[in-house]
Amino acid sequence: MVHFLSSVPSNESSKGASVPKSIDKACPRAPWQPVSSDIKGAAVVVSEDQVRGIFNRFDANKDGRLSKQELKDAFASLGSRMPGVRAWLALQHADANGDGYISEAEFDKLVKYTLKRGYIFK
């Protein structure tokens, strides 16, 4: 059975001073939570330098910037189940000038974004 609004008596608002108990202690707040929900099994978290190296390697045509296709290949190699989506999201996040490529200047954002997403390399 699902009740919508049926458990809220109409005269409740006149009290005003009641504070719900046992909420604060039950869930301690973490300021930052590692993103690990889509990663399973033992793996090694890589350093920023390693991420840079990997993205550099996926600059297939060596023009010094990453196209969406190159990003897609890179994310696929990182074990992403949806590399196309990841590439798109990464571009949304890191492609500051909106030309569809991650240039050297935008590379930092891409690397930090990737690290923040919790990507793990084996």
Ligand SMILES: [Ca+2]
């Ligand atoms: Ca390229």
Ligand SMILES: [Ca+2]
């Ligand atoms: Ca760009």
